[in-house]
Amino acid sequence: MSKKLLITTLACILLLGSVGCTEMKAQQPHTESPRNVIMMVMDGTSSGAVALARWYKGRDLALDQILTGGVRTYSAESAITDSAAAATALATGNKTDEHYIGLLPSKITTPGKQDENPKHAFMPVANVLEGAKQVGKATGIVATSEIQHATPAGFSTHVLSRKQQEDIAEQQVYQGIDVVLGGGSVHLTNRKDQENLQNVIKEKGYQWVDTRSELQKANSTKIWGSFAEESLAYDIDRPATKPSEPTLAEMTNKAIQTLSKDKDGFFLFVEGSKIDWAAHKNDIVGMISDVLAFDEAVKEAVAFAERDGNTMVIAVTDHGNSGISMGNRQTSRSYAHTPVESFIQPLKKAKRTVEGALQDLKEDRSNIKQVAQLYGLDDLSNNEVRMLKYSNHVGADLSALLAKKANLGFTTGGHTGEDVFLYAYGPSHPTGYLENTELPEKMAEFMGFNLEKLSQSLFINAKESFEKQGYVTKIVQKEQYNLVFTATKGEVSIEIPTNKNIITVNGKSHSLNGISIFNGRDFFVSEQVKEFLP
Ligand SMILES: [Zn+2]
Numbered sequence: 001m002s003k004k005l006l007i008t009t010l011a012c013i014l015l016l017g018s019v020g021c022t023e024m025k026a027q028q029p030h031t032e033s034p035r036n037v038i039m040m041v042m043d044g045t046s047s048g049a050v051a052l053a054r055w056y057k058g059r060d061l062a063l064d065q066i067l068t069g070g071v072r073t074y075s076a077e078s079a080i081t082d083s084a085a086a087a088t089a090l091a092t093g094n095k096t097d098e099h100y101i102g103l104l105p106s107k108i109t110t111p112g113k114q115d116e117n118p119k120h121a122f123m124p125v126a127n128v129l130e131g132a133k134q135v136g137k138a139t140g141i142v143a144t145s146e147i148q149h150a151t152p153a154g155f156s157t158h159v160l161s162r163k164q165q166e167d168i169a170e171q172q173v174y175q176g177i178d179v180v181l182g183g184g185s186v187h188l189t190n191r192k193d194q195e196n197l198q199n200v201i202k203e204k205g206y207q208w209v210d211t212r213s214e215l216q217k218a219n220s221t222k223i224w225g226s227f228a229e230e231s232l233a234y235d236i237d238r239p240a241t242k243p244s245e246p247t248l249a250e251m252t253n254k255a256i257q258t259l260s261k262d263k264d265g266f267f268l269f270v271e272g273s274k275i276d277w278a279a280h281k282n283d284i285v286g287m288i289s290d291v292l293a294f295d296e297a298v299k300e301a302v303a304f305a306e307r308d309g310n311t312m313v314i315a316v317t318d319h320g321n322s323g324i325s326m327g328n329r330q331t332s333r334s335y336a337h338t339p340v341e342s343f344i345q346p347l348k349k350a351k352r353t354v355e356g357a358l359q360d361l362k363e364d365r366s367n368i369k370q371v372a373q374l375y376g377l378d379d380l381s382n383n384e385v386r387m388l389k390y391s392n393h394v395g396a397d398l399s400a401l402l403a404k405k406a407n408l409g410f411t412t413g414g415h416t417g418e419d420v421f422l423y424a425y426g427p428s429h430p431t432g433y434l435e436n437t438e439l440p441e442k443m444a445e446f447m448g449f450n451l452e453k454l455s456q457s458l459f460i461n462a463k464e465s466f467e468k469q470g471y472v473t474k475i476v477q478k479e480q481y482n483l484v485f486t487a488t489k490g491e492v493s494i495e496i497p498t499n500k501n502i503i504t505v506n507g508k509s510h511s512l513n514g515i516s517i518f519n520g521r522d523f524f525v526s527e528q529v530k531e532f533l534p
Helices: 003-026 047-057 083-092 128-134 150-154 165-174 197-203 212-217 248-259 274-280 284-308 340-348 354-358 368-374 382-390 394-405 438-447 451-458 462-468 527-532
Strands: 036-042 067-072 138-146 179-183 207-209 223-226 266-272 311-317 420-425 432-435 472-479 482-489 492-497 502-505 508-511 523-525
Touching: 036 083, 036 128, 036 284, 036 438, 047 284, 047 340, 047 420, 083 128, 083 150, 083 438, 128 138, 128 266, 128 438, 128 451, 138 150, 138 248, 138 274, 150 266, 165 197, 179 248, 197 207, 212 223, 212 248, 223 248, 248 266, 248 284, 266 284, 274 284, 284 311, 284 340, 284 354, 284 394, 284 420, 311 438, 340 394, 354 368, 354 394, 368 382, 368 394, 382 394, 432 438, 438 451, 451 527, 462 472, 462 482, 462 523, 462 527, 482 523, 502 527
Parallel strands: 036 266, 036 311, 067 432, 138 179, 138 266, 179 223, 207 223
Antiparallel strands: 067 420, 311 420, 472 482, 482 492, 492 502, 502 508
C-alpha cells in the first residue's frame, strides 16, 4: 500500500467507517491495467500452408515472432477432429464428439479416457467468453465465415449439432456479446421461427453495420457487423468481388479499439475461417490468401498487446487439413535441387482463389480460358482447356492443375490429425507441448475464473432442480420451432424459453446471466433462476 493510500485509508476509517472507505478506495487510480485475452484461430491450417504463405510473402510472418510450442488436436471420438469438437476443446477445455458445440461427448474412443458417468453425456459446459462476461469483461467474436459457423459458435453457444445455425444465431444474440463481426446475416432474418433477430439486435442497443466504411465510422461500445449473407470473400478476391467488406485485420482492430474501452478488460475471439474451406478444396491460393490475412490480424493483436502490457494473445489452428506438402510424386527424385521459385512462381500468377475465379465463369464456359488465367493457369494446353470446359468438377480440376505446376501435394480433401504449432504472446502466455483443452484453462486462470465451477452455476438441470422444489415441469413447443420449459406450483407459473437469457415468472420477465440450453434431452438454466422465484 502506498503512503498516500495508507493515510487516506486511516482517515476514512476514523471519519466515515468502513462503507465510506470502500467508496474512497474505489476512486484510487488503477495501479494495474485490466487483463485482456485475444484468442485467434486459423481454421484448418496445416504447417505446410503456413510455410508456403511465408515463402509467398517473401519474409517472416507476424506468427513467426511468437511461436511458443505445439498442440495436440484429436477429439473424443477420433484422432482427427472436426471444427465443432475442436472449438469446444479450445473454448471450454473439454474434448467432445463431431458436430457437438459446447456440450460434453456421448462417445469417447480415446484409449484410457472413458467417462463412466452417463449423466455427463451432452451436458453443456461453460466457455471462456462466458467466463469473461461473468467477471465483468467486455467480449467479442470475429470471423470471416458466417458468425454462426462451428468455431465462433464454439466460443459463444451450446448446441447438439453445428448445423443448428438458427439456434446458434439466437443464442449469440441473447448471449450479451459486445462486439460481433462477420458474415451470416441470413440466419438472423430468414428463420423458421419467424423471429427477426436483426430487429432484436437493434432493440438491444447495438450499432448495426453492414459495410466496411460503416464499420470504420462505428463508435458505440456495442457493435454488430454483418457484412455478408453467408461468408465473407477470401482476402485476395475481396478487392475485385466484395470491396465493401472489411478485412480480418480491420475487424480485429475495430473490435480491440471498442472492447478496450471497458475498464474491466476484455476477451476477444478471432477466426480466419476460410483457410479451412480452401484446404477442403485443395485450393492453395485460397489457403495462402487467408493465412496472410490472418497474419495481418495477428500483427494488430500483438501490436495492441505490446502497447497494453497486460494482454495475452494466443494464435493456433484447430486442426490440420488437406495434407498439403511442398513436394509431391513428381519431386520424388528432384526435391533436393528444386528451388523455392519452382513452388512459388506459379502461385504468384493467380489473381483469385478458385471460388473467386469461378464467379466470373459464364454458363456456357466460353470464357474458361480467362477464368483459368485468373487462377494463375496462363499456359494451358488445348487438351487441358477442353477438359476444364466439360469437367463435372471444374473447381477441383483447376486446383489440381495449379498444384501440379507448383510441385505441391495433397493427401485428402478432409482434415488431418497431426500436431500443430502454438503461437502466443503476453503475460502468462502458454508455452510448450499442450493439449488443445489446456489453452482455455490458461486463459481462464489469467482472467480470474474457473471453468468447471462456472459450468456448474450456468447450467443446472431445470427439471431436476424445479421438481425438487415441488414444481410440475414440462418442455412444450409454444410457438413453432421454439421450445419453452415450464414449471408450475399453485399460483406460480414459470416459463423459460430455450436459446435466450430470459425467465418469465407469472407474466413478468427477467434477464438471466446466461442463456438457457436444450441439448435434445434435458433443459439447462443458470442457477440465477432461483433469485426470481417467489
Ligand atoms: Zn476447423
